[in-house]
Amino acid sequence: MLINGGSKTMQPPVPEDIRNILNQLRDQLQEIREELQRLWFHLPTPENLLYQRGFSVIASNPHEFLLLPPGGTRLEIDRYYRLLRRYSFRLFLRDVIRFKDKLELQRLLHYCSPAKANRYLQALVELSIVRPLGDGTFAYLANPAVSSFGDTLEWFVAETLSREFRIPSCWGLSVTGLGQGGDFDVIGALAGKLVYIETKASPPKNLHMDVVQGFIRRVRQLRPELAILLVDTHLRMEDKINKMVRVAFREVRPSATDFESATVARGVFRMGPGLYTCNSKPAIHKNLRLCIRDFLSLETGCDGKDIAH
Numbered sequence: 001m002l003i004n005g006g007s008k009t010m011q012p013p014v015p016e017d018i019r020n021i022l023n024q025l026r027d028q029l030q031e032i033r034e035e036l037q038r039l040w041f042h043l044p045t046p047e048n049l050l051y052q053r054g055f056s057v058i059a060s061n062p063h064e065f066l067l068l069p070p071g072g073t074r075l076e077i078d079r080y081y082r083l084l085r086r087y088s089f090r091l092f093l094r095d096v097i098r099f100k101d102k103l104e105l106q107r108l109l110h111y112c113s114p115a116k117a118n119r120y121l122q123a124l125v126e127l128s129i130v131r132p133l134g135d136g137t138f139a140y141l142a143n144p145a146v147s148s149f150g151d152t153l154e155w156f157v158a159e160t161l162s163r164e165f166r167i168p169s170c171w172g173l174s175v176t177g178l179g180q181g182g183d184f185d186v187i188g189a190l191a192g193k194l195v196y197i198e199t200k201a202s203p204p205k206n207l208h209m210d211v212v213q214g215f216i217r218r219v220r221q222l223r224p225e226l227a228i229l230l231v232d233t234h235l236r237m238e239d240k241i242n243k244m245v246r247v248a249f250r251e252v253r254p255s256a257t258d259f260e261s262a263t264v265a266r267g268v269f270r271m272g273p274g275l276y277t278c279n280s281k282p283a284i285h286k287n288l289r290l291c292i293r294d295f296l297s298l299e300t301g302c303d304g305k306d307i308a309h
Contacts (some may be wrong), residue, residue: 045168046187049194050175053223059174061158065151067093067142069127076127081163083123084156087234087280088112092120094149094201096130100140103130149201153232154185157199157284161188164285165292167195178221190292193225197288200231204240207231212244213251219275220252226274226295228288234281237267245271264294273298 014022047057069076083089091111099107108117121138124130130138146152151172158171169188176182188195198215200207212229219227231241246261249272262270267279268290276295278287 044189044192046170046173046189046194049189049192050173050187053194055175055177055222057173058176060170060172062151062172065143065146065148066155067097067129067146067149067152068155069129070142071128079123080127081156081159083120084152085283085285087232087283088116089120090149090153090156090232092117093152096124096140097146097149100146103138103140104136150199153199153201157186157197157230157288158188160285160288161186161195161197164289165190169195175222178218184218184222187224190226194222195226195228196222196224197228197230200229202231203233204231204235204237207241207244209244209248212241213248216245216248216252224274225299226292227276228291229277230280230284230288231277232280232284234279237269237277237279241277242269242271245275245277249275265290268294270294270298 047060050057069080084093088111092108095108095110096103105114105117105121108121112120121130125132125138129140129142131141132138154171158169161167161169167188167190169186171186173184173187174182175184184196185199186195186197188197196219198218200211215227215229229241229245231237242261261272264270264276265287267281268287269277271277274295276291278291280287
């Protein structure tokens with residue numbers, strides 16, 4: 001029924017039986033929502049494991065500084081992830097970020113051949129991360145706030161845990177309840193056990209003692225069952241990184257003489273109970289798999305000893 005010259009339409013009243021059904025459905029949906037919330041609180045997610053340890057997560061999975069395909073479709077993200085599994089592509093992206101204001105092929109040849117750089121550029125074009133300008137240069141189309149590869153490496157490692165190992169994970173966490181250093185690169189939940197991975201995009205020569213001390217301090221505060229210092233490099237870890245880890249480890253546990261470090265595989269090292277270092281050669285997912293397998297194989301044989309005690 002129209003009134004006021006057709007400006008309003010009178011809605012017919014809802015029959016009482018229909019109104020009662022709608023009210024029942026609303027109440028049932030609220031019950032389902034509350035039950036799902038209760039179930040969620042009991043799932044072994046990274047956030048829940050942190051809450052169970054007395055910590056509160058105030059931020060996680062930030063996108064502010066990620067270099068991702070602007071479109072963000074599932075197919076694009078899948079392809080981008082597969083590219084990131086290649087060390088040469090990750091190095092290539094570092095140069096893309098460095099020279100994003102003036103991209104041209106000659107600036108992107110520090111770590112790969114012209115042919116490979118051309119293939120990677122074409123992939124970035126198809127992912128709408130760059131656009132050719134016709135004069136041999138490319139316009140950068142992705143997140144303008146990106147200034148380093150660090151955040152994207154964290155995202156990639158979290159994706160690796162999820163995709164390769166079915167480990168629920170998150171990245172870039174800010175956690176309250178810690179005296180200092182409440183930021184964690186990657187956190188995962190491995191069969192109810194907390195996994196903490198510190199990722200470093202810089203080569204070993206640019207990593208100094210304060211960085212390693214900060215990692216060990218966060219391990220002590222967080223008390224994960226498994227902690228990994230992952231350096232995205234194909235260079236040796238033994239000459240510098242592992243030496244600093246040993247020193248930092250002894251600083252927090254000066255009486256720890258009952259556990260010696262061991263080489264799990266080339267580029268993968270057990271530095272203490274549940275404490276590992278690894279590089280990314282031959283691949284990040286392969287070295288993480290070695291850390292996880294070694295940790296699980298020794299878990300029942302460590303007499304309850306761990307880095308946090």
